[in-house]
Amino acid sequence: MKENGRYLREQLLAVPGVKQVRGLGLLLAAEIEGEAGAVAESCMKAGLLLNAVRPTALRLAPPLVVTKPEIDAAITILEEALC
Numbered sequence: 001m002k003e004n005g006r007y008l009r010e011q012l013l014a015v016p017g018v019k020q021v022r023g024l025g026l027l028l029a030a031e032i033e034g035e036a037g038a039v040a041e042s043c044m045k046a047g048l049l050l051n052a053v054r055p056t057a058l059r060l061a062p063p064l065v066v067t068k069p070e071i072d073a074a075i076t077i078l079e080e081a082l083c
Helices: 002-013 036-045 068-082
Strands: 018-024 026-030 051-054 057-060
Touching: 002 018, 002 068, 018 051, 026 051, 036 051, 036 068
Parallel strands: none
Antiparallel strands: 018 026, 026 057, 051 057
């Protein structure tokens, strides 16, 4: 679980448009450039469930059994939504 939390944090920080990542383990918030609500809606339409907790912050709370390929798929969806 700790390894996947670190992996998710690293992948989020590599996404263009993500300014900061905070949180512990797999429960993370990503501060983004742009409106979080619109990004969350776009992600939901593509199959990634996350929520906008502030105007420019998204909360990610994957299950504890998430795999690296699933994290990669989520990051891909987020990248597309931020473009």
